[in-house]
Amino acid sequence: MADNVNNWLNDHGDYLYRFAFARLRDTHLAEDAVQETMLAAIKSNGFKGDSSARTWLTGILKHKMIDLQRKQFREQPISDLIDLDASDTSMDDLFNQSGRWLDKPQTFNMPDNALEQKQFLSVLDGCLNKLPKKLRVIFLLRDVHESDNENICKELDISATNAWVMLYRARMGLRKCLELNWTGA
Amino acid sequence: MLTCKQISQLVSQSLDRPLSWSERVQLKLHVLMCNACRHFKHQLNQLDIAIQQLKNETMLDQTIQLPIDAKTKILQAIELDKKSI
Structure with a gap:
């Protein structure tokens, strides 16, 4: 043994x-x-x-x-991490009162050679580390759960809505961080 | 009419669950007319690809190894576990 x-x-x-x-x-x-x-x-x-x-x-x-x-x-209860009520203000720096983008998203300049790719992934790694741990892990473990969302929620004992909100937060955080830190070639 | 904020939530959820028919139609129409949301949708796809690349790169990185002391700790934990049975 x-x-x-x-x-x-x-x-x-x-x-x-x-x-x-x-x-x-x-x-x-x-x-x-x-x-x-x-x-x-x-x-x-x-x-x-x-x-x-x-x-x-x-x-x-x-x-x-x-x-x-x-x-x-x-x-740590999820409510510590995300505010689920209607008065949620966490996205206020991204959208104005009428729900329009404050800073319009641009597509990323994706790397087109090995060196750039390395730099890009290192920026992404840094952005992942800036996310709250739970958001990072739920986002990165998506491919480990049996693909459908119901399973994630059952396994984690959270509601589907909570899972979607957390995944949304994770993506919003990552894309903002990439916009700020990755300018491309 | 859905706002860009609501559309951004739908775009994100479209990666986690099947959208309803009406959600899909609203999303498609909005994205057709709104550059910002179209770019956002593209960004999330780029993000998914990049995350996959980062995972692949980690798997190929031979310098990332289970530390020796972690190995020792695991063998000790197994010994302890055996005794407790």
């Missing part, structure tokens, strides 16, 4: 860690997710060898990442 874990860690530990880090953007959370995965893997005895060990472990990791996210949502 211990041999198994050693092998799993040696063969797939870095891969699992990268998978988690790509979506959590936090070294400690990513380490926790890998640890929880290993603990669950050793208990489940579920590996039948009909899929690769990596695929099997990645499946467990996805569940563990959702668990970690759910825990975060429990610890």
